[in-house]
Structures are given as structure tokens and as C-alpha cells.
Amino acid sequence: MNIEGLKVKYKDKTVFENLCLKIENNEKVAIVGKSGEGKTSLIKALLKLVDFDGKVTNVPEFSVVFQEDRLVEELSVKENILLVCPDADVTNVLNKIGLLDSERTKVKNLSGGMKRRVAIARAMSKRCEMLVADEPFVGLDVATKAVVTERLKEFVADKGLLLVTHDLLQAYELCDRIIIIDGNGVVEDRKTSEFTVDMAIGRFIANS
Amino acid sequence: MKRLAVFLSIIICLILSVGCTGANSPSSLTLVCPDGAPAISAYALKDTKVNVTVYPSASATASIQKDIRNKSADVAILPVNLASKLCASGADYKMIGVLTHGNLYGVGKNVLDENGLKGKTVGVIQLNAVPGYTVKLMLEKMGLQYVENKEEKNADNVYLYQIPADATAVKTALDTSKADVCIVAQPMCDRLISAFSLIKSIDVQSLYGYFPQAVAVVKTSVLENRKSEVNEMIASLSGCDYTALNATELVNWINLHVADGEVSSLAPQALTVSALEGSNIRFSPAQNEKSAVLNYLTQLKRFDTELGTVAIAVGDTFFWSGV
Amino acid sequence: MKNRGTYLTKTVFSVIFIAITLVVWQIVALIVNDDFAVPSLLSVGADMLKIFYVPSFSIAYFSTLLRAFIGFALSFITGVLLAVVAKKFAFIKGLCVPLVSVIRLIPTMAIASLLCITLSPSVASVAVCFTVVMPYVYSSAQAMLESVGDELLEMAKVYGVPHGRVLSGIYLPTVKKPLVELLGTAFSFALKITVSSEVVTGALKSMGGLINTAQNVYLSPSLVVAVTVWVVVTGLFAELITHLVATLLDKRRRA
Numbered sequence: 097m098n099i100e101g102l103k104v105k106y107k108d109k110t111v112f113e114n115l116c117l118k119i120e121n122n123e124k125v126a127i128v129g130k131s132g133e134g135k136t137s138l139i140k141a142l143l144k145l146v147d148f149d150g151k152v153t154n155v156p157e158f159s160v161v162f163q164e165d166r167l168v169e170e171l172s173v174k175e176n177i178l179l180v181c182p183d184a185d186v187t188n189v190l191n192k193i194g195l196l197d198s199e200r201t202k203v204k205n206l207s208g209g210m211k212r213r214v215a216i217a218r219a220m221s222k223r224c225e226m227l228v229a230d231e232p233f234v235g236l237d238v239a240t241k242a243v244v245t246e247r248l249k250e251f252v253a254d255k256g257l258l259l260v261t262h263d264l265l266q267a268y269e270l271c272d273r274i275i276i277i278d279g280n281g282v283v284e285d286r287k288t289s290e291f292t293v294d295m296a297i298g299r300f301i302a303n304s
Numbered sequence: 305m306k307r308l309a310v311f312l313s314i315i316i317c318l319i320l321s322v323g324c325t326g327a328n329s330p331s332s333l334t335l336v337c338p339d340g341a342p343a344i345s346a347y348a349l350k351d352t353k354v355n356v357t358v359y360p361s362a363s364a365t366a367s368i369q370k371d372i373r374n375k376s377a378d379v380a381i382l383p384v385n386l387a388s389k390l391c392a393s394g395a396d397y398k399m400i401g402v403l404t405h406g407n408l409y410g411v412g413k414n415v416l417d418e419n420g421l422k423g424k425t426v427g428v429i430q431l432n433a434v435p436g437y438t439v440k441l442m443l444e445k446m447g448l449q450y451v452e453n454k455e456e457k458n459a460d461n462v463y464l465y466q467i468p469a470d471a472t473a474v475k476t477a478l479d480t481s482k483a484d485v486c487i488v489a490q491p492m493c494d495r496l497i498s499a500f501s502l503i504k505s506i507d508v509q510s511l512y513g514y515f516p517q518a519v520a521v522v523k524t525s526v527l528e529n530r531k532s533e534v535n536e537m538i539a540s541l542s543g544c545d546y547t548a549l550n551a552t553e554l555v556n557w558i559n560l561h562v563a564d565g566e567v568s569s570l571a572p573q574a575l576t577v578s579a580l581e582g583s584n585i586r587f588s589p590a591q592n593e594k595s596a597v598l599n600y601l602t603q604l605k606r607f608d609t610e611l612g613t614v615a616i617a618v619g620d621t622f623f624w625s626g627v
Numbered sequence: 628m629k630n631r632g633t634y635l636t637k638t639v640f641s642v643i644f645i646a647i648t649l650v651v652w653q654i655v656a657l658i659v660n661d662d663f664a665v666p667s668l669l670s671v672g673a674d675m676l677k678i679f680y681v682p683s684f685s686i687a688y689f690s691t692l693l694r695a696f697i698g699f700a701l702s703f704i705t706g707v708l709l710a711v712v713a714k715k716f717a718f719i720k721g722l723c724v725p726l727v728s729v730i731r732l733i734p735t736m737a738i739a740s741l742l743c744i745t746l747s748p749s750v751a752s753v754a755v756c757f758t759v760v761m762p763y764v765y766s767s768a769q770a771m772l773e774s775v776g777d778e779l780l781e782m783a784k785v786y787g788v789p790h791g792r793v794l795s796g797i798y799l800p801t802v803k804k805p806l807v808e809l810l811g812t813a814f815s816f817a818l819k820i821t822v823s824s825e826v827v828t829g830a831l832k833s834m835g836g837l838i839n840t841a842q843n844v845y846l847s848p849s850l851v852v853a854v855t856v857w858v859v860v861t862g863l864f865a866e867l868i869t870h871l872v873a874t875l876l877d878k879r880r881r882a
Contacts, residue, residue, distance in 0.1 A: 143785050162778070164778055168779060168796065175796070175800075179788060
């Protein structure tokens with residue numbers, strides 16, 4: 097996927113002046129940066145949910161975990177998955193994510209963490225070439241996070257991954273490449289191994 | 305405590321002052337009546353001490369009923385069936401006379417004599433009240449069957465349906481042939497004739513007979529203790545030539561007496577000599593109208609249902625014999 | 628278990644409230660001691676039972692119900708369709724704003740009187756019902772459709788969910804329960820408006836006409852109240868039924 101000269105326009109502001117990125121097939125990329133620096137705007141532009149200037153070519157087939165759950169509260173877990181993917185193997189995917197017992201439960205009756213897992217399960221149900229995940233681990237406890245990370249790793253083994261996250265450890269574990277952006281564009285773009293995680297300040301530090 | 309006492313004193317003073325103040329001096333008789341022909345009949349009292357209150361048609365029944373039940377009215381002019389019901393339910397009033405003797409007429413585009421009503425559609429104001437009942441009695445007297453269900457209409461009967469007491473509604477009904485004739489009250493009848501070039505097709509009074517439409521009732525205690533004032537009032541009512549009234553003065557007077565600052569539905573231009581004649585307003589003493597009233601009430605009682613009564617059969621005590 | 632307890636509590640409170648209202652009513656009637664001013668609970672109750680078996684009342688009752696139902700059905704279908712179209716097309720929504728406001732603001736009884744000129748009293752009552760209830764249904768339906776957030780619709784767009792499944796899988800589950808409840812509230816509202824307009828239009832064989840006759844010919848306030856209570860009871864019954872249906876539908880999905 098090629099992104100050239102990306103400039104995302106909102107009513108009162110513009111994000112990125114000239115963002116350029118190239119992501120190879122099956123590449124696992126983490127987009128990190130401070131809050132409000134445009135990570136979600138980048139995702140929205142790729143999904144054509146906002147107006148932007150620039151060119152995005154060779155766009156793969158996406159499956160998406162949004163920043164918000166975006167689930168139909170009145171439907172059950174199973175129904176939410178079947179809504180987007182009628183031929184999904186619901187039992188299998190829910191089993192993987194640890195929600196099989198809640199298959200028939202209405203989403204509105206689930207906890208925040210469980211809703212998050214439903215959103216992830218939904219994304220994992222769809223056949224795709226790249227998983228786009230915007231803050232998928234928010235609301236998950238440590239143990240669940242570990243399980244979800246493993247499942248995502250299995251899911252994206254033969255696919256691309258575009259991960260937007262504040263969770264540095266998960267980014268480190270899941271991705272081959274880390275791109276640090278700010279409101280203007282790319283600040284750092286290196287392989288994961290070229291970074292160290294400084295948990296004290298919550299940032300990736302490029303190895304010199 | 306002191307403040308409370310002052311506050312209570314002020315309230316008590318206000319209540320007393322309202323109680324003491326009155327637009328009417330204690331010696332004036334109070335008369336209530338609905339707008340329309342009864343209000344015209346009350347005009348005869350304009351030079352007397354009687355304090356007249358005219359109620360708008362929409363609220364007249366409830367207001368007059370309240371005034372009679374709580375005895376705040378010395379005199380009331382009201383439909384005869386209502387008078388019978390109120391007096392029979394304990395209101396200590398007696399009928400002193402009949403004031404209006406029927407003012408229902410049919411208007412249409414064509415001349416329509418009584419033989420021509422068969423198979424026709426007739427719009428009637430207040431079909432489920434005294435005007436409607438009277439029209440039905442008229443048709444029965446003429447030997448005509450009537451129906452109120454459109455599906456039952458045929459060439460041999462008369463189809464009756466309710467029409468609003470509104471000039472435009474009547475004109476529209478006649479223009480669109482929704483009705484062949486519309487039965488309305490004076491002075492609306494003459495107004496329709498002059499405004500829309502219609503014809504007076506039916507005179508209900510001629511076909512059914514004059515009937516005691518509105519009567520005057522007086523509190524029994526007033527009849528007993530203030531006879532001279534009552535006689536004076538009757539003399540004024542009897543002595544008035546209602547067909548010779550100045551329409552503008554009449555309507556202005558009525559408007560001055562309509563309750564709550566409302567305005568009468570009567571308009572001077574509608575109160576022509578012909579309209580006033582057709583309103584059949586004249587005072588006729590109770591003793592002269594006894595059999596007519598009893599007969600009419602008996603006829604109206606035929607429209608009683610399991611849900612309620614239209615009129616009550618009254619006895620001799622309903623009629624004042626003092627005239 | 629929690630839901631059953633809550634339901635029981637609500638029912639008990641409703642029954643208590645109704646009982647208190649009836650007791651207060653009877654106490655006031657006893658104090659005033661004038662059946663014309665404040666008909667007693669007993670006389671109204673007796674009238675309610677008495678009229679129930681009177682054929683002319685039944686005819687009036689069902690005729691009014693039919694008029695109310697026709698007015699409600701026309702209002703509901705129009706209001707919901709208009710809301711759906713307005714959701715889809717912004718310019719329609721823009722047109723609806725002044726149109727619905729004007730219809731809502733026209734004094735009801737003025738419409739009744741005007742419509743009587745050209746329409747039969749029966750049809751005029753239905754027309755009045757439509758002018759009042761349709762804006763209410765439209766506003767409610769519009770709010771329901773707006774409650775389906777843009778985020779969900781974006782998700783559907785990103786996932787390529789076809790239009791039909793967006794309607795059946797996103798809109799319908801979200802609006803289903805409130806829409807069923809709206810059926811009940813709109814019908815009871817339609818009934819109330821129909822009866823009120825019948826009083827003005829004088830429609831024959833109608834509850835409104837019966838109220839008018841009871842008030843102005845029979846001079847029977849207790850009959851007026853009895854007929855009114857029957858209207859209220861009918862409206863409440865409609866709302867209760869739709870509420871139960873909505874709750875059942877909700878439970879069925881969960882099962």
C-alpha cells in the first residue's frame with residue numbers, strides 16, 4: 097500500500113501536511129504517537145471516512161477494529177459478527193477469543209472489555225489482506241490482553257497488520273516495524289528491533 | 305406571629321371586600337340567557353333594573369345550569385327541555401312563560417315543498433339536540449321516514465345528517481349537492497338567503513307547528529317575595545315588538561352584556577325585519593302555554609335513550625299561575 | 628430475577644397510585660356533595676357499567692375506535708415513512724422541518740371547525756387526528772433513527788454490509804422496541820384527539836358526540852366522566868399491550 101502526500105482536512109484543522117508511507121504485503125506496522133497527533137485520522141483516511149488530499153494506492157482488503165466498539169447493542173454477540181460476515185465460523189472465532197459462553201448475549205449486557213473482544217472477533221471473522229486495528233487493547237485486563245495478542249498474532253500470520261496503539265509492549269510484540277508520527281508527518285520509521293521501549297516515559301527510543 | 309396576623313387580616317379584608325362589592329345592587333333581579341334568540345328577547349328589559357348576562361352558545365348550557373343549581377340567577381331563559389330537567393332535579397324555579405316559539409327553517413337552491421322531501425338529503429344543525437329532534441318530529445308528523453345512516457338512504461325516506469351551524473359549511477353543502485336542503489335557525493337563515501341567493505325551502509314551524517323553544521323560569525322565592533318586579537319584567541317582555549327593533553342598538557346592547565368580555569354571534573346586518581319576524585320571539589304566559597309545553601316535552605321524551613333523558617315530564621307545579 | 632422484581636415493583640406502585648387517585652376522588656366528591664360539580668366515584672362507576680351494555684354506546688365506542696385507528700394508521704405510516712425519507716435525503720429533512728412545525732402549531736379545534744365545512748364530521752375527525760398525531764410520530768421516529776449513530780453506519784460501510792442488512796441488522800434492532808412502544812402511545816394520543824374533535828365536529832355515533840350530548844342535552848356530568856374514563860382506559864390498554872409486546876420481543880431476542 098502506497099500513501100503519498102496525505103493531508104487530512106477537518107473543518108477547523110488540517111492533520112499532516114505531506115505524509116508518505118509505503119507498507120509491504122503482510123507487513124506488520126505499528127503507528128504510535130502522542131494523543132491527537134493524527135493516528136486515528138490516518139486510519140480514517142485509509143478507510144475513506146474523512147476527506148483527504150493525496151494518493152493512496154494498492155489498497156488491500158481491510159478488516160477493521162475501530163477505536164470505538166461500534167457494535168449493535170440490541171443484537172447478540174453472534175448476530176453482530178454475522179451482520180458483517182454472514183458465513184463466519186462464529187463458534188470458532190468466539191472460542192479463540194474466549195467469548196463462546198456469551199454467544200447469545202446481547203451486546204448491551206456485556207462489560208466494556210467483553211465488547212472490545214467482540215469487536216476484535218468480528219474483525220477476525222472477515223477474510224482480509226490486512227487487519228487495521230485502532231487501539232484494540234483498550235479496556236482489556238492483562239491476562240485477556242495476552243490471550244488477544246496471541247490470537248491476533250495467529251490471525252495476521254499471513255496478512256498485513258496496521259496497528260494504532262498506545263500499548264508499547266503489544267506493538268513491540270506484534271509488529272515488525274514501528275512508525276512514530278506527529279501532526280505533521282512521520283518522525284521515525286524503523287524496524288522494531290531498532291527501538292527500545294522506555295517504560296518510564298512510555299515511548300520508543302530509537303537505538304543509536 | 306405579628307406578620308402572620310397582618311397577612312391573614314389583609315386576606316380576610318380582601319375576601320370581605322370582594323364579597324361586599326358587586327356590580328349589582330341587592331334589589332336588581334339577575335337574568336341569564338344564551339346568545340341568539342333568547343338574548344334578543346332579553347333586550348326588552350334594557351330599560352328595567354334587571355341585570356342581564358348573556359352566555360356564549362358554547363358554554364351557555366353549563367353556565368346557566370350552574371347559575372340555576374347554585375341559585376345565583378333569579379331568572380333564566382333556556383331551552384324548555386333543560387328547564388324541565390333542572391326543575392325536576394330539585395331546582396326551585398317555575399316557568400313564567402315561553403319566549404321563543406321556533407325559528408328553524410330549511411334553506412336550499414330550489415323550491416322544495418313538504419311533498420318534495422322524500423328521497424332528499426337534509427343537513428340539520430345540532431342533529432342530536434332539540435333542533436334535530438324537532439326536525440324528526442316534523443318528518444314523523446308529515447308521515448315521512450328518516451334515516452341517519454347514508455347506506456339506508458333511498459327514494460322513499462329522508463336522509464338526515466349533521467351540519468355545522470356555519471354559513472360557509474351550509475353553502476358548501478348545497479353547492480356540492482351534499483345536501484338538498486339545510487335546516488338552520490334564524491337569523492342565519494335570512495343571512496344565507498341574502499348572501500348566497502338561496503331560497504327558504506322549509507318552514508319547520510308551519511309543518512310541525514309552533515313549539516315552545518325557549519322559556520323563562522324564575523326562582524320561586526323571587527316569585528313569592530318580589531312579585532311586583534316580576535310583573536314589571538313580564539310587562540316589558542310582553543310589550544316589546546321584537547320585529548321593530550333597531551338591529552345595531554340591539555347587537556350593541558347584547559355585546560355589553562355577554563359574559564367574560566366575549567362577543568355575540570349576532571351581527572346587525574343579519575337582523576333584518578324578516579329575520580326577527582322569523583325568530584318568532586314573543587312572550588306568552590305560562591298558563592297559556594301549558595298544554596303546548598307538556599305536549600312538546602312528551603314528544604321530546606321519545607328521544608330519551610338508556611344513556612340519558614332529553615326532557616322530564618313536568619307537573620302543574622312547573623308552571624307559575626300568578627300571571 | 629432482578630427484572631421480575633423490578634416489574635413487580637412497578638406494577639405494585641401503579642396499582643397503589645390508581646387506588647390513591649380513586650380514594651382522593653371519592654373524598655373530594657363527598658366533601659363537595661354535589662354530583663353535578665364533582666360526580667362521585669360510585670355514580671361514575673355505575674354509569675360506566677350501565678353504558679357498557681347499552682347498544683348505542685357500543686356503536687359509538689367502536690365507531691370512535693375505528694376513526695381513531697384510521698387516523699392513527701395514516702399518521703403512523705406517513706410519519707415513519709417521512710422520517711425514513713428525511714434520514715436518507717437531507718433536503719427532504721429540511722423541507723419537513725417547517726412543514727411539520729406548521730402542522731403541529733395549527734390550533735386543533737380551528738382545524739376541526741374548518742374541515743367540517745367541506746368534510747363530513749366523521750372524516751373531519753380523522754383529518755384532525757392526522758394533523759396532530761402525524762407530527763408527533765414523525766418527531767419520535769426521527770429521533771429513533773438518529774439514535775442509530777453514524778459510527779455504526781460507517782462500520783457497515785467499511786465492512787461492505789449491504790443496504791438490506793443495514794436496515795434489518797442495524798436500524799431495525801435499534802428502533803424495534805421504541806417503535807412498538809410508539810404504536811401504543813400514538814394510538815392512545817390519536818384516540819384522545821379523535822374524541823376531542825368529535826365533540827367539536829359533532830360526529831354522530833361517536834364518543835365525542837356522546838360527551839357533547841351528555842353535557843348539553845342529558846345534563847349528566849357523571850355520564851361525561853364515565854365516557855371519558857372509558858376513553859382513558861382504552862388508551863391505557865393500548866399502551867399496556869404494546870409495552871408488553873415490546874418487552875416480549877426483547878426477551879425473545881435474548882432467548
